Amino acid sequence: MLYIIGLGLGDERDITMRGLEAVKSCEKVYMEAYTSLLSFGLDSHGLSNLEKLYGKSITLADREMVEEKAHHILEEARHSHVAFLVVGDPFGATTHTDLVVRAKKMGIHVQIVHNASVLNAIGFCGLQLYRYGQTVSIPFFTDSWRPDSFYEKIHSNRTMGLHTLCLLDICVKEPTLESLARGRKTYEPPRYMTINTAIEQLLEVVQEHQQPAYTEDTQCVGFARLGSDDQTIVAGTMRQLQMVDFGAPLHCLVITGNTHPLEEEMLEFYRCRT
């Protein structure tokens, strides 16, 4: 049996009772360490909190390990109970779908334990979840790589008056260019895109378009550490939010569409005062 268990967004107390029961029944516990571990407030201390709570040791599984050793994990799941822990909800990231497909093809029973994800926790700011269009991802620009496919999606959403959730890039355990050239892997330090960088890139991209989908006066909502005890939510124009220090990662950004009076009333509580 393979359990894929969502841990929610805050800390170890955000697991559900169903999830905790499942972890406790497992002989082996893996935890994904490549999407948004940091939002979960995990360090060596945080990890031992989890281990203490579960009464189990946890094997951190980075992207490489999940991709290369999936077969090994699945073989274990064929003969015993294996838990794969995921920050947020199990179906935020593609790789878990891939793991489920492989398990099912091997005839392994898969149980999913759902939890909150960024996709619903952003409801906190008062913008109605059914008034969002397609979610976009904003990748780190480099000198030579500036993919901007997010722009057209934001444009469509705003044309229909819909809000847009922008997920911001996370680079964890990226091999350095130098190491790739030498064929010996060393890794860049992890990088998490800030709201400030995201807005900078958004405003850079919009300049190339005749009928801008948004401007620096467009109302947005910035979220940092959503779901944790010290989460920060600020509503303001792109220009205003660019001046805000949101602190530690993870960050995400919502570009508003048309807002209803009740949505406006909620946003007032988070309005930027600068």
Next chain:
Amino acid sequence: MLYIIGLGLGDERDITMRGLEAVKSCEKVYMEAYTSLLSFGLDSHGLSNLEKLYGKSITLADREMVEEKAHHILEEARHSHVAFLVVGDPFGATTHTDLVVRAKKMGIHVQIVHNASVLNAIGFCGLQLYRYGQTVSIPFFTDSWRPDSFYEKIHSNRTMGLHTLCLLDICVKEPTLESLARGRKTYEPPRYMTINTAIEQLLEVVQEHQQPAYTEDTQCVGFARLGSDDQTIVAGTMRQLQMVDFGAPLHCLVITGNTHPLEEEMLEFYRCRT
């Protein structure tokens, strides 16, 4: 302090540890009884399971009570810890935003405990959550009231190749027409729209349009009792799903947009075999 606590989608074991801690610290516990209580498997027995788990008695609050007595609930929260339990995540339904706005205006501290909602749990079927457009609601048609604003939204989503989550109508504690006329309230029995009815209405509406947004051959995914132990997921055309008996409520329906190979691979596991 007002805690608004998501209970998730399955049963009493889907509360998070953070949520359980919060409920246990409260002097008074309300539970919303007007959106999707039934999906939670609650009857008099289920309710006492919750009460047993929490060690507290729970006051069921229907829509009328929340609207009429919100002030009373909030006055209690001013002086003590009050929990308001919500099936799924606290921000699925508008009314909770309203409660938060009122609380904040009264200077009452509000804490939200997130949980899974239908909006992310549908990820189970393998369709990627970031490839969904706007969510739509399909209301029960009557002889004289056939609102079809969902149609244009589905049309936009499909034009962009996006999937559409259709939330299906729930009528709980609706006053009978007769009782409204007499000014004395009696209530209709609760009704929950099935996937079969939803598809019937969808196909009825599409006939009025020249360039149909979908046909009876459009691929869909039907979900019943999502997140509970006996959930049912079937993928197939509208025509196929119309023949499936999905059993007890709640139901919801996804109309697919363009699908990726990995999405197709997952849907295969749920494919209708008729």
